[in-house]
Amino acid sequence: MNVYSSAHELASAIKASNEFMDYDKLRKEIEQDPTLNQMISDIQKRQIEIQAKQLSGEEIGQEAMAQMQSMYAMMSSNPKAAEYMQAEARFAIMMKDVYEILSDVVKINI
Template sequence: MNVYDEAHKLTQAIRESEEYKQYQAIKEKVKENPQLEASLNDFKSKQLALQAGQMMGQQMDQEAMAQIQSLYTILAQDPLAAEYLQCEMRFSLMINDVYQILSEVIDLGIKGMGGDAANGN
């Protein structure tokens, strides 16, 4: 079994999944509405910035969180934006599940100094 061939099969399976197909289709619809596309990009950019800050140990910015929630509420009122956000979430969950499965083999034993890596296992 060639790992690279299997990786390409995984890529193909993802492309053939309903989550991927629906996400790609809704992305094309959103591209037809530049104002909505810009609003969604702004929302995602602010959301990613907040998440990146949290991952770096920064305290949660309540004002930024409120702004993101407000943007989400506004976007969710637009049927196309709501559908986009739902499709994006379903696709992201599927990809996250794949990452979780892959992380089982990618585990390099770096779970803290008291774990198996420290014991030479």
């Protein structure tokens, strides 16, 4: 068995999955709307900042959490943005599951 061939098969299977196709379709639609694209980008950047602070042991203030909640509420009120975020979450869960399967086999923690 060639590991690289199997990896390419897995990549093709992921690309053909409903999770990826839905996410990719919506991502391309979002990219066509500069305002919506920027709003989602801002939320994602803020989320990464908060996660980085949490990982470094820094406490997240109420103001930062309230800001995130406000951003999510605003985004949730836009049906296309909400649909995109749901598709992104489904794709991320599938990828996490694949990573866990692979890491369990070789006994490493990713």
